[in-house]
Amino acid sequence: MGAQLRVYKRRIRSVTATKKITKAMEMIAASRVVKAQRKVAASTPYAQELTRAVTAVGTGSNTKHPLTTEAENPTRAAVLLLTSDRGLAGAFNANAIKAAEQLTERLEREGRQVDTYIVGRRGVAHYNFRDRTITESWTGFTDEPSYADAKKVAAPLIEAIEKDTANGGVDELHIVYTEFVSMMTQTAVESQLLPVRLDEVAEQTQTKGEILPLYDFEPSAEEVLDALLPRYVESRIYNALLQSAASKHAATRRAMKSATDNAGELIETLTRLANQARQAEITQEISEIVGGASALADATAGSDY
Amino acid sequence: MAAELHVELVAADRQVWSGEATLVVARTTSGDIGVMPGHQPLLGVLESGPVTIRTSDGETVVAAVHGGFISFADNKLSLLAEIAELADEIDVQRTERELERAKAEGDAHAERRADVRLRAASAAR
Numbered sequence: 001m002g003a004q005l006r007v008y009k010r011r012i013r014s015v016t017a018t019k020k021i022t023k024a025m026e027m028i029a030a031s032r033v034v035k036a037q038r039k040v041a042a043s044t045p046y047a048q049e050l051t052r053a054v055t056a057v058g059t060g061s062n063t064k065h066p067l068t069t070e071a072e073n074p075t076r077a078a079v080l081l082l083t084s085d086r087g088l089a090g091a092f093n094a095n096a097i098k099a100a101e102q103l104t105e106r107l108e109r110e111g112r113q114v115d116t117y118i119v120g121r122r123g124v125a126h127y128n129f130r131d132r133t134i135t136e137s138w139t140g141f142t143d144e145p146s147y148a149d150a151k152k153v154a155a156p157l158i159e160a161i162e163k164d165t166a167n168g169g170v171d172e173l174h175i176v177y178t179e180f181v182s183m184m185t186q187t188a189v190e191s192q193l194l195p196v197r198l199d200e201v202a203e204q205t206q207t208k209g210e211i212l213p214l215y216d217f218e219p220s221a222e223e224v225l226d227a228l229l230p231r232y233v234e235s236r237i238y239n240a241l242l243q244s245a246a247s248k249h250a251a252t253r254r255a256m257k258s259a260t261d262n263a264g265e266l267i268e269t270l271t272r273l274a275n276q277a278r279q280a281e282i283t284q285e286i287s288e289i290v291g292g293a294s295a296l297a298d299a300t301a302g303s304d305y
Numbered sequence: 306m307a308a309e310l311h312v313e314l315v316a317a318d319r320q321v322w323s324g325e326a327t328l329v330v331a332r333t334t335s336g337d338i339g340v341m342p343g344h345q346p347l348l349g350v351l352e353s354g355p356v357t358i359r360t361s362d363g364e365t366v367v368a369a370v371h372g373g374f375i376s377f378a379d380n381k382l383s384l385l386a387e388i389a390e391l392a393d394e395i396d397v398q399r400t401e402r403e404l405e406r407a408k409a410e411g412d413a414h415a416e417r418r419a420d421v422r423l424r425a426a427s428a429a430r
Contacts, residue, residue, distance in 0.1 A: 045315045049383045053348060053376050147317040147387065213378040218349030219335040227350045228374065231387070235317065 002281045008274035019263035026256035029249045036246035074171035077112045082177040082244040083120030084142045092251035093122040099188035100176040150238035177240040178247035186247035308342035316389040328359040346378040355425035367392040369425035395426045
């Protein structure tokens with residue numbers, strides 16, 4: 001076998017192996033998307049009821065609570081960025097990080113100091129590489145977040161918002177995550193978690209315009225709100241974590257699908273080239289034989305004379 | 306037929322129970338509260354403790370609820386809890402072991418959790 005042909009064969013073998021790997025990753029991601037989607041759906045009733053309750057207290061009482069009232073001169077804001085621990089997901093992490101950076105820039109332009117909180121190794125690596133300060137970060141659970149993880153993330157954020165701004169507390173809490181729109185579409189979105197914007201919340205739950213009943217608060221509106229808002233933040237973060245996980249798996253699936261397709265195309269091209277090389281080799285061999293034979297014939301013919 | 310109210314018992318990551326009931330008894334921070342159909346709209350903070358639901362076919366469903374909220378409006382009652390388990394789902398022996406371990410380790414939080422579970426399990430029987 002000629003050298004050229006051997007090189008082609010070797011490359012085909014290596015690309016075939018890569019294709020098998022990317023195909024396997026695609027299928028794993030596909031099954032995980034379904035699982036993650038199911039988790040998003042399972043967490044929806046809780047989130048919905050909780051949002052309803054928050055809206056009810058917020059609109060049904062005149063309670064002023066630090067978590068629902070906007071500070072007059074917000075000076076510090078916290079941004080929570082949700083990324084994934086692993087890459088191989090196309091532009092998934094890049095988009096989320098870009099959205100967070102845009103938000104940070106906007107907040108800083110408006111004169112706010114920004115504390116960054118990050119979930120996921122990719123985001124942490126991005127910020128560390130650029131020597132930016134991260135207030136707090138969490139890693140290790142982005143593929144399958146549990147409610148306990150959401151609680152862990154929410155705790156320091158709630159603490160920060162309850163503290164006075166002078167003592168290192170924050171006035172606002174923003175979250176940047178990747179919303180799972182469909183299998184094919186995932187968009188990086190940012191939203192303000194705290195102070196709660198009641199009209200926005202009402203819009204999300206489609207309760208706008210609906211007249212909420214006049215609730216009896218047990219023990220009192222303040223205490224209900226005190227207990228309700230941390231849970232609300234936790235459930236919103238949990239929901240965002242789940243959506244981000246589902247989006248990541250969907251992005252991985254898509255990235256791996258195109259990698260598999262590309263590998264297939266490459267194999268096809270290489271096979272063509274290998275066939276061509278083989279054919280060239282055969283042609284050369286034939287012409288050599290023919291040339292040799294005719295030279296031999298010429299030589300014997302010449303000796304007769 | 307007695308009037309009914311619709312009950313949804315949801316935990317953070319799943320829906321635990323839903324159905325029609327005639328009476329729901331839960332423990333709020335200011336004491337036990339019983340909700341029957343037609344109750345005034347209510348929003349309260351729950352203590353961890355057992356919640357008793359009397360279903361419309363006369364059965365009793367007991368669940369261990371660890372913190373959360375009760376909200377009632379338009380004959381719809383929602384019980385929201387971070388963690389909620391039906392009494393049938395509770396493994397009594399395992400919980401007893403957990404209770405002992407929590408006592409030994411002095412973990413008041415875990416002890417309370419195990420205690421609530423056991424109370425819910427015994428109330429169901």
